[in-house]
Structures are given as structure tokens and as C-alpha cells.
Amino acid sequence: MHSISDGVKNVLVVDDDLTNRLVLCALLKDSGFSTLEAANGEEAVQAVEDNHIDIILMDVMMPGMDGYDATKIIKNRQTRFIPVIFLTAMTDEQSLVRCIDSGGDDFLTKPYSHVLLNSKINSMLRIAELYQNIEEKNKQISEKNFQMQQEMNITSKLFEKLSKNDMRGDKTGLKYSMTPMSMFNGDLILTEKNQTSGLDILVGDFTGHGLSAAIGAIPVSDIFHSMTKKCFSYNDLLKEANTKLMDLLPTQMFMACVFLNVDRINNIISIINLGLPDVYLYRNNKIFRTFKSKNIPLGITNILSSQLEVEMETLEFGDRLYVATDGIMEAYSVSGEMFGLDRLLKIMQENTQSEKLFDTILSEVCSFSKGAEQGDDITLLELCHLQNVEYEHENQFLNEHREANNWSMELSMDIKSLRQFDVLPYLMQAINNLQPLESGRTSVHTVLTELFSNALDHGILKLDSSLKSTPQGYMDFYQEKHNRLESFEDGNIQVTLRHELSDSGEGGRLSLFMSDSGEGFNHKAADLTNKNAYSGRGIKLISSLCTEIKILGKGNSVMAYYDWGDMMSDNVSQT
Amino acid sequence: MGISINVSGDNKTATIKINGRFDFSLHNIFRKSYKDVVLQSGQYVVDLAGTDYLDSSALGMLLLLKEHADSQTSTVILSGYSDEIKEILTIASFDKIFTLG
Numbered sequence: 162m163h164s165i166s167d168g169v170k171n172v173l174v175v176d177d178d179l180t181n182r183l184v185l186c187a188l189l190k191d192s193g194f195s196t197l198e199a200a201n202g203e204e205a206v207q208a209v210e211d212n213h214i215d216i217i218l219m220d221v222m223m224p225g226m227d228g229y230d231a232t233k234i235i236k237n238r239q240t241r242f243i244p245v246i247f248l249t250a251m252t253d254e255q256s257l258v259r260c261i262d263s264g265g266d267d268f269l270t271k272p273y274s275h276v277l278l279n280s281k282i283n284s285m286l287r288i289a290e291l292y293q294n295i296e297e298k299n300k301q302i303s304e305k306n307f308q309m310q311q312e313m314n315i316t317s318k319l320f321e322k323l324s325k326n327d328m329r330g331d332k333t334g335l336k337y338s339m340t341p342m343s344m345f346n347g348d349l350i351l352t353e354k355n356q357t358s359g360l361d362i363l364v365g366d367f368t369g370h371g372l373s374a375a376i377g378a379i380p381v382s383d384i385f386h387s388m389t390k391k392c393f394s395y396n397d398l399l400k401e402a403n404t405k406l407m408d409l410l411p412t413q414m415f416m417a418c419v420f421l422n423v424d425r426i427n428n429i430i431s432i433i434n435l436g437l438p439d440v441y442l443y444r445n446n447k448i449f450r451t452f453k454s455k456n457i458p459l460g461i462t463n464i465l466s467s468q469l470e471v472e473m474e475t476l477e478f479g480d481r482l483y484v485a486t487d488g489i490m491e492a493y494s495v496s497g498e499m500f501g502l503d504r505l506l507k508i509m510q511e512n513t514q515s516e517k518l519f520d521t522i523l524s525e526v527c528s529f530s531k532g533a534e535q536g537d538d539i540t541l542l543e544l545c546h547l548q549n550v551e552y553e554h555e556n557q558f559l560n561e562h563r564e565a566n567n568w569s570m571e572l573s574m575d576i577k578s579l580r581q582f583d584v585l586p587y588l589m590q591a592i593n594n595l596q597p598l599e600s601g602r603t604s605v606h607t608v609l610t611e612l613f614s615n616a617l618d619h620g621i622l623k624l625d626s627s628l629k630s631t632p633q634g635y636m637d638f639y640q641e642k643h644n645r646l647e648s649f650e651d652g653n654i655q656v657t658l659r660h661e662l663s664d665s666g667e668g669g670r671l672s673l674f675m676s677d678s679g680e681g682f683n684h685k686a687a688d689l690t691n692k693n694a695y696s697g698r699g700i701k702l703i704s705s706l707c708t709e710i711k712i713l714g715k716g717n718s719v720m721a722y723y724d725w726g727d728m729m730s731d732n733v734s735q736t
Numbered sequence: 737m738g739i740s741i742n743v744s745g746d747n748k749t750a751t752i753k754i755n756g757r758f759d760f761s762l763h764n765i766f767r768k769s770y771k772d773v774v775l776q777s778g779q780y781v782v783d784l785a786g787t788d789y790l791d792s793s794a795l796g797m798l799l800l801l802k803e804h805a806d807s808q809t810s811t812v813i814l815s816g817y818s819d820e821i822k823e824i825l826t827i828a829s830f831d832k833i834f835t836l837g
Contacts, residue, residue, distance in 0.1 A: 368792045412803050413796030417828065436828045457829040461799060487792070 170286060171213060173197045175205040175228065176220040176248075185218065192279055202226025202234075209235050214243055216285055218278075219265065221249040221256070229263040236264035242292040244285035248273065316375050323382040328352040328360055333552055334545035335360060336519050340488075340538065347374030348486050348540040349416075351382055353389040354552050359423030361389045364542055365459075366417045366437060366486040377416055377460065380405045391593070394606035395420050395433065396469055397586055399459065406460030415460040419484050421544065427604075428476045428546070433469050435459060438490060438502075442474060443481040446515055448506075450474055464639045471607075480546040481515055488539035489522070492530040500529050519543040568595050569659035576621070576652040585613055588656065592671070595660065604706040605671060608721055611703050612675040613654070618642060620679030620717055621652035653678040668726020670708075674718070681716030738762055741769040748778040752801075755786035758794040766797050775810045781837070785816030795828050802834065813837040 172194045176182045179200075186196040197212055199205040201223045208214065217235070221228040232245050247260040247268040260268045266288075267281055329335050329352075337350055347367035355361045363385050367374035381402050388398040399420060406416060417436030424431070434440055436458035442450040455470035485505075492500040508525055512518045523541060570591060574584060589606055618624045622645040628638045657674040704710050708724040739762060743750045750773050754762070770780065780801060784790070798812070805812045814825065815837035825831060 366792070368796045413793070413800045415796065415799070417792070438827060454827045454829060457832055462833060491791070 169193065169195050170215040171195050171197060172282070173199060173205065173208055173212075173214045173217045175199045175202075175217060175223070175231065177201055177223040178220075181220070188275055188278075192282075194282075202228065202231030205231045206234050206238075209239065209243065215289065216282060217243060217245045218282075219245050219247050221247060221251060221260070229259060232264045241296075242289050244289050246278075246281055246285060248278075319375075319379070323349075323351070323378060328354065328552060330553070332547075333360070333550050334547040335362075335543070336545075337540070337542040338519075338523055339540045348488070348538040349378045349381065350540070350542060351385045353386060355389065355422065355424075357423070357425040357427075358550060358552075359425035360421070360544070361385075361395070361423075362419075362421040362484075362542070362544065364419045364421075364437065364484045364486065364540065366538070366540070368414050368416075374414075377406055377410050377414065380409060381416065381459075393586070394589060394610070395422055395431070395471075396606065396610060397589070399433065399435070399469060403459045404463075407463060410460045415458045417454075417458040417486075421482070421484070423476070423544070423546070424604075425550070430474050430476050430482065430546075432472045432474070434472075435469075438485055438487055441483045441509065443483060443509065443515060443518065444477060444479070446513055448509055449480070476546045478546055478548045479515070481518065482544045482546075483509075483519075483522075484542040484544075486538060486540040489526055489541060492526050492539060493533045494529050495531070495533045497533075500526055504529070566595065567660060567662055569657065571655070571657045573653065573655045576646075576649055579617065579621075579652065579654065580646055584656075585610060588613075588658070592658065605673075605723055608703050608706050608723060609673060611700075612673060612719055612721060613656070615700075615719070616654050616675050616677035616679070616717075620677030620681070621654065622646060622649065623679065651678065663726065663728045665727055668724065668728035670728050671723045671725070673721045673723065675721075676714075676718035679717050681714060681718075739765050739769050741773065743773055743775075747775055749781060750775060750778070751781045751783055753783045753786060756788055758784070758787045758790040758797075760791070760793040763793065763797060767800065770801060770804055775805075775808050778808070778810045780805050780810060780812045782812065782814050783816045784814060784818075784821055787817070787821060790821050790824055792828075795824075795830065798830070798834065811835060 172189050174182050174185050174189070174196055175198075176185070177200050182198050182200075186198065189196050197208055197214065199208045203226050205217070205219070206226070209217070217232075219228040219232060228247060228249075232247075235243065235245070244266045245264065247265045248271060249256065249260065249268060250271045251257070252270050257268055257270075266285060269278060269281060329337060335352065339348055339350065349363070349365040349367070351363040351365075353361045363381070365378070365381060367377050384398060384402045384405060388401060393401075402416075415436075419435070419437045419440055420431075420433040422431040423429075430442075432440055432452045433456060434452050434454040435456040436454050438454070440452040441448050442452070452472050455472075457464075489505060490500055490502055494500075504525070505522065508522055509518065512521060519541065526539060572584070572588070574582070578584075588609060592605060592609075619626065622642060624638060624642055624645070626638070628641075655674075655676045657672075659672045659674075660669055661672075662669045700710070703721060706723070707721045708729070709722045711720045712718070713720060738755060740753045741750060742753075750770065752766075752769055754766075773780075782798065782801070798814070802812050813835045814830070817825065817836075822836070825834075825836065830836075
């Protein structure tokens with residue numbers, strides 16, 4: 162019947178009667194406790210201040226301060242739990258209730274059984290030990306909490322800096338709302354003004370929340386801001402971000418995202434949806450077009466490769482584009498029901514004032530999930546295509562004030578070079594640096610990419626693009642491309658780029674010539690407007706972006722002309 | 737409840753059944769279920785017939801399973817899913833990474 166822990170427990174015996182104290186102390190020592198004595202309330206309070214006491218046996222009636230008051234003071238001052246057992250000759254209910262009311266933990270009426278006293282002490286000590294454990298754990302938790310809070314503050318500041326070019330505003334047409342589940346979230350919105358005075362926007366949703374989700378946001382933000390400024394194509398930007406996230410994130414983490422590029426010169430929006438819910442284009446109070454996810458989110462696989470599925474649409478003024486992360490659809494009500502797609506679509510269909518739709522969606526989700534615990538981050542973005550835009554933040558394009566000029570370059574690569582060197586970004590950089598195309602950078606990039614992949618994939622590697630129409634085929638296509646690129650012995654691609662200024666110097670023509678050593682195809686028989694005639698979406702897309710396109714020779718050479726500035730209007734007036 | 741795994745006698749097929757919500761709360765138990773399973777050029781079948789819902793962390797867990805399967809030159813087949821779950825898988829283009837059975 163010894164104390165519970167290894168240490169000897171210290172019992173304070175409070176009684177004004179010396180004999181009582183001596184008897185009790187002798188008994189306690191027999192049971193293995195060490196003892197301290199106090200003859201009244203004041204002494205008891207002082208003894209607790211001066212010593213480490215584990216438990217107190219308290220008499221009630223004493224001269225000076227009585228047991229009740231002493232207990233009240235001790236319990237008030239001590240943050241530690243020190244059990245107090247009253248030993249009293251009084252047996253009336255009132256007095257016993259007062260023992261507990263003044264802060265006592267138990268009582269025993271005199272004359273008491275020694276065995277009973279011993280077990281009460283042991284029981285109280287057990288409880289005290291429990292308290293102490295909990296207290297220690299609480300302390301650890303609050304220390305950890307504090308640390309976490311500090312870290313969150315730092316990361317939160319970091320996040321603010323990441324989204325430094327916040328382009329929201331009435332004059333930019335951009336609105337968004339982010340409701341994080343924890344202090345900072347797995348959702349990310351990045352914006353930059355592009356060369357056409359439109360916006361490049363990335364809406365991202367990392368798996369997970371908080372710090373772990375934020376880890377990926379830093380490099381993505383870096384890549385986004387620096388590469389948009391350097392006028393890289395979104396293809397390159399997303400590939401770079403993918404590579405970085407592949408390196409950085411653990412297998413189970415990835416970022417679903419939507420990339421938007423608004424070309425305000427041509428009023429065209431390009432949308433790449435990599436794993437986010439449908440993006441809606443809203444026109445005349447109706448959903449005009451839905452852009453579904455057609456790409457694998459970033460950070461999952463290296464086969465993301467060169468072929469991102471990009472969708473384009475011509476914009477009218479007043480069009481509104483909506484991007485949401487899955488938090489809206491997955492918002493829960495108190496009864497555990499999910500908000501779901503149907504509710505969202507219903508709001509969009511029933512809405513009659515497009516300028517209020519954004520707020521309506523948010524308030525509907527909010528009132529739906531009122532009182533329920535928020536599951537996922539709720540992020541909603543609206544981009545309205547305004548006739549006139551003004552931005553507070555201005556991008557410093559690296560080649561903004563460069564003058565147009567005449568130049569040409571020619572490059573020829575054999576299969577070994579093609580295997581070792583991804584030439585596209587360098588060609589694009591060359592175009593960027595030599596030719597300050599005010600509007601058509603993205604278009605030129607797209608044309609060059611398409612021409613190049615046609616030459617490589619179909620001309621040289623003889624891959625069949627219809628493979629890509631089935632899911633498994635999509636994987637097979639890139640696997641096969643990789644295999645063939647490694648194993649083929651022959652092949653050559655020749656690229657010629659030429660830029661000529663118009664007479665006024667206010668425009669020009671960029672000619673892109675791409676020729677491969679492949680067998681070509683019977684282009685005279687093929688219908689160029691038919692998607693499947695030549696390499697899938699390629700030719701149709703190129704035709705829509707270029708002034709003119711010619712397929713030459715046996716179908717293994719292509720000449721594409723891209724006109725800009727007054728050269729473009731010359732051509733329009735001719736037709 | 738949660739997760740059960742059944743490995744065929746020839747060590748070619750391991751079937752993982754997931755019941756109820758497939759979300760982060762199953763993280764450990766899901767990983768544990770296949771951790772010690774070794775297949776040789778076999779297939780892991782994830783049976784989602786009893787799965788009500790699947791969130792993005794579940795997608796992450798499937799990627800972990802794929803990594804495990806890849807290291808044993810095995811494949812992962814997702815099967816039995818409802819239309820809602822198929823939608824989630826399709827949005828993330830998981831049909832391009834996994835075999836949907």
C-alpha cells in the first residue's frame with residue numbers, strides 16, 4: 162500500500178491537536194509517506210507555499226484560520242492539483258457539504274478507520290497523478306500550438322507576398338474569394354497582366370491543406386511570375402511547374418489547376434483545365450460554354466509532356482468566366498448533405514443579373530453550409546471581359562521597348578540532336594528576344610509547337626495521333642513517342658524563321674517554315690478543315706491563328722505566315 | 737468497415753475493397769493494406785463498389801498504390817465505381833493514369 166509513483170509522497174497534516182497530529186503522522190510514516198505538520202490554517206497555507214506537498218489532510222475547526230478558509234486559499238493560489246481530504250468530527254450534512262464547497266476533494270468523519278484513510282489517500286494521489294499528466298500534455302500541446310501559430314503567421318505572410326500582383330478590381334474585371342479551411346490554404350490564385358493587356362491567371366488547388374499544401378505553392382508562384390514576365394508560353398510554364406512539383410512533392414500530393422490566358426488584342430481566351438471542376442463561360446445570363454478538365458493535374462506524372470489540351474473561345478464584352486475549386490461543390494450542410502453541381506448549375510441558370518452572380522453563388526453556398534464545419538477551401542473566381550481595363554500593377558516586360566527588326570534564322574537537327582535537346586523553348590526565346598510581337602506571342606508559340614510536333618511525331622516518328630483518342634492510347638502514344646525517339650536511327654527536321662518588317666515599320670510578317678525527312682502525306686486529298694485529316698487538332702488550330710498556311714512538297718513541309726500590326730490589316734483589306 | 741484486401745492464391749491479383757468514404761481518415765489503413773503484398777507482374781484491383789465518396793487525398797492514396805504496383809511491374813485497376821466517383825476520377829484525368837475496369 163505504498164504511493165503510486167516511485168517518489169515518496171509528502172502529506173501535510175493540519176490539526177490544532179498535537180496528539181492527533183503525532184498519531185496520524187506515525188501511521189502515515191508506516192504506510193511509507195513522508196509528513197509535514199501544521200497547527201492551523203495560516204501555518205497550512207505557509208507550508209504549501211514553502212514545500213512540495215502532494216496531499217493535505219485537513220481538520221475543520223482550528224483556532225485562527227479554520228480548515229475551510231485555508232482550503233479556499235490553497236486551492237486558489239495553487240495551479241497544481243493538491244487534493245485536500247477533510248478529517249472532521251462533525252457529521253451533519255451542512256458541515257460536510259461545506260467541506261466540498263470550500264474546495265475539499267473528499268472527507269472522512271472521525272473516528273476514522275486507518276485502512277479507509279490509507280485507501281482514500283491512495284485514490285486521491287492517483288487522481289492527482291492523472292491531473293499532472295494531463296497538465297503536462299496540455300502544456301506540450303499549447304507550446305506546439307504556439308509554434309504552429311508562429312509558423313502559420315510566417316507562411317501566411319509569405320503567401321501574401323506570393324500573390325503580390327493582385328489584379329482584382331472593378332477596372333480589371335477580376336473578382337475572387339478564397340475562404341481557407343485553415344489559416345492558409347491549399348488553394349492558390351496567381352495573376353499577371355500579359356502583353357495583350359489581358360490577364361494570365363492560374364487557379365490552383367493542392368491536395369491537402371495548410372503548410373504541406375503551401376510547400377508546392379512557392380515554386381509554382383515563382384515559376385508563374387517569372388515565366389509570364391519573360392513571355393514564355395503557358396505550355397512551357399505548366400511543364401516547368403509540373404517538373405518542379407514532380408521533384409518536390411511526395412507521390413500522393415499534386416496540384417489541380419486551371420490556367421487562363423486572355424488575349425485582349427484578339428479577344429480570345431485560352432483555357433487549360435488540369436483537374437479542376439468545370440470552368441463556365443457565362444454569356445447573356447446563360448452558360449455559353451463549359452470547359453472540362455482534360456489534363457492530368459500537375460505533379461503526378463512526367464507524361465504531361467508537350468501535349469496539353471488547350472481550349473480556346475472568342476470573347477464578347479460582358480462575358481464572364483467562372484472558375485471554382487471543388488470546395489464549393491463539396492461544401493456540407495449541417496445535415497451532412499453536399500452542395501453539389503446541380504445546385505450550382507441551378508443558380509447559374511436561374512440568375513438574371515449577371516453582375517450579381519458571383520455574390521449570389523457565394524451567399525448561397527454560405528447559407529447552405531451555415532453552422533456546418535467547413536471541409537475544403539472554398540475558392541471562386543470571376544473574370545469579366547470588359548471593354549476597357551486599367552491595372553494598378555504594371556508588368557515590366559523584359560523586352561518591352563525593343564524595336565522590331567528584320568532577321569532570319571535557320572536550324573537543322575538530326576535525330577540525335579532531337580533526342581538530346583528540346584529545341585522549342587530556345588526557338589521561342591529567340592523569337593521573344595528578336596521580335597517584340599505585341600500581341601501574338603502566344604499564337605506564334607502555339608503555331609511553332611504544333612508545326613514542330615507534327616514534324617517530329619508524325620513526319621519522323623510516324624506516330625498515329627488517333628491513338629490519343631482513347632485513354633490508354635494517350636499513355637501509349639507518349640510511351641511510344643519516347644521509345645521511338647530513343648530507337649530511331651534516321652530523321653531530320655529543318656526550321657527556318659524569318660521576320661520582315663512592313664514598309665511603315667508598324668507591323669510585320671513572321672514566316673515559319675518546317676520541313677521533316679518523313680514521307681509526308683497526300684495533302685491534296687486531305688480536307689484541311691477536318692480535324693482528323695492531318696495530325697489531329699494541329700492544322701485547324703494553326704490555320705485559325707495564321708494569316709496563311711501552305712503545305713508543300715509531298716506533304717512533309719509546311720510554310721506558315723503570321724502577320725502583325727499594319728501588315729495584318731493590309732491582309733484583311735486585300736480579302 | 738473501411739478497407740479489406742484479398743490476395744489470390746497465385747499471387748497475381750490483390751483486390752482492395754473500400755467501403756464508405758474514401759478520404760484522408762483511411763490514409764494509414766489503406767497503405768497498410770497493401771504494404772506487404774508482393775505481386776509479380778500482377779494487378780491490384782481497387783474495388784470501389786462500396787465507396788460513397790472519394791476526395792482528393794484519396795486520389796493521392798491511389799497514386800501511392802500505383803507507385804507500389806509499378807515497383808512490382810504490376811498494374812492498378814479501378815473498378816466498381818459509381819457515376820459520381822467516375823466523374824471525380826475523370827476530372828483528375830485518372831483515366832489516363834489508371835486502368836478503369
